[in-house]
Amino acid sequence: MALAARLQRFLPLRRGAAPGSWLPTGTSGSRGQCGPRRFRVSEVIRNPGTFKRGLLISALSYLGFETYQVVSQAAVVHAIAKVEEILEQADYLYESGETEKLYQLLTQYKESEDAELLWRLARASRDIAQLSKTSEEEKKLLVYEALEYAKRALEKNESNYAAHKWYAICISDVGDYEGIKVKIANAYIIKEHFEKAIELNPKDATSIHLMGIWCYTFAEMPWYQRRIAQVLFATPPSSTYEEALGYFHRAEHVDPNFYSKNLLLLGKTYLKLHNKKLAAFWLMKAKDYPPHTEEDKQVNTEAAQLLTGFSDKN
Numbered sequence: 001m002a003l004a005a006r007l008q009r010f011l012p013l014r015r016g017a018a019p020g021s022w023l024p025t026g027t028s029g030s031r032g033q034c035g036p037r038r039f040r041v042s043e044v045i046r047n048p049g050t051f052k053r054g055l056l057i058s059a060l061s062y063l064g065f066e067t068y069q070v071v072s073q074a075a076v077v078h079a080i081a082k083v084e085e086i087l088e089q090a091d092y093l094y095e096s097g098e099t100e101k102l103y104q105l106l107t108q109y110k111e112s113e114d115a116e117l118l119w120r121l122a123r124a125s126r127d128i129a130q131l132s133k134t135s136e137e138e139k140k141l142l143v144y145e146a147l148e149y150a151k152r153a154l155e156k157n158e159s160n161y162a163a164h165k166w167y168a169i170c171i172s173d174v175g176d177y178e179g180i181k182v183k184i185a186n187a188y189i190i191k192e193h194f195e196k197a198i199e200l201n202p203k204d205a206t207s208i209h210l211m212g213i214w215c216y217t218f219a220e221m222p223w224y225q226r227r228i229a230q231v232l233f234a235t236p237p238s239s240t241y242e243e244a245l246g247y248f249h250r251a252e253h254v255d256p257n258f259y260s261k262n263l264l265l266l267g268k269t270y271l272k273l274h275n276k277k278l279a280a281f282w283l284m285k286a287k288d289y290p291p292h293t294e295e296d297k298q299v300n301t302e303a304a305q306l307l308t309g310f311s312d313k314n
Contacts, residue, residue: 083114090120097292099127110149115160118153122146122166126173131294143173161200165207168193184229187237190214205255209262212247215239216269241272260289260299267303276310283307 086109093102106121128134129142147170153163168190175183191214197207218239221229229236248266251258267283270276286303289296 083112083117087116087120090117090124094120094123095292099124099131099293103128113156115153115157115163118149118156119160119162119166122150122153122170125149126166126170127293129173140177143170143177146170147174159200161197161204161207164193164197164200165204165210168197169210180225180228181232184225184232184237187214187218191237203254205251205258205262208247208251208254209259209265212244212251212262212265215244215247216241216265219244220272241269245269245273257285257289260286260291260296263289264299264303267306271306280307280310 086105090102090106093105103124106117106124109117110121112118112121123146125142125146129139129146134142147167150163150167150170153160154167157163171186171193172183172190175186191211194207194211194214197204198211201207216239218237219241221238226236245266248262248269251262252266257263263282263286267279267281267286270279270282283303283306286299287307289300291297291300
């Protein structure tokens with residue numbers, strides 16, 4: 001009965017025909033005209049097979065369309081579920097410090113259109129580039145590769161805070177290969193995307209930390225770079241150690257002890273501000289930070305060296 005009801009809606013009634021008669025209408029005209037042929041009652045009685053075949057074709061077409069819709073919806077649900085599964089695996093590998101396994105996993109999906117997957121691939125590419133065993137030639141290729149993934153992530157979803165964050169990071173990395181002029185010019189773009197990332201997600205400690213690094217970098221810019229910036233730009237990028245310190249503390253407030261480098265930079269910034277007591281406090285925390293990645297180990301070493309410098313001077 002359900003199929004009959006659907007077919008009754010699917011097949012138009014001939015004008016004047018009673019509901020339930022199911023007589024298909026067509027375009028009237030001569031034999032040579034295109035379009036469905038009108039069936040007469042007498043023809044249906046004489047040739048019931050013709051009517052049944054027409055009815056069967058219509059039914060199959062309708063059911064085929066419904067099946068296509070169901071299959072399409074199932075495919076979309078399956079694709080979403082698969083992406084979610086990949087992201088879970090990727091996040092687990094990242095938290096476990098499995099840099100190379102993470103990169104191998106995500107590069108299988110480098111043609112993806114999903115922004116969440118693409119920015120993670122940008123991060124993984126950059127992390128591989130940062131490994132000490134990566135050659136300089138490979139590092140350069142990976143840095144540009146990471147930028148391409150980040151750019152695609154941003155194109156797919158401009159409301160994704162992580163896409164803005166990693167796009168800014170990758171532009172900064174590329175600047176190391178394109179000269180001081182490009183690097184300074186990119187500084188404005190980098191700041192804009194970090195600020196956008198913070199606006200989209202004020203609870204992301206990493207974006208706040210990166211704004212702190214931006215400020216720290218321009219606070220300690222060498223005089224010759226500052227002079228180049230003044231020649232190239234009417235208002236060159238600039239900042240202060242106090243501004244950098246504000247961002248590092250804000251990041252620590254949002255997510256305490258989230259990142260070894262934030263602890264290290266708190267210590268280094270206090271050193272720049274000649275506050276040795278607070279510098280020693282944060283450097284000690286950086287030295288004792290449990291290392292999960294190669295970067296954490298480098299931070300441990302640098303913090304220990306800076307603390308040793310305190311002892312030598314005393």
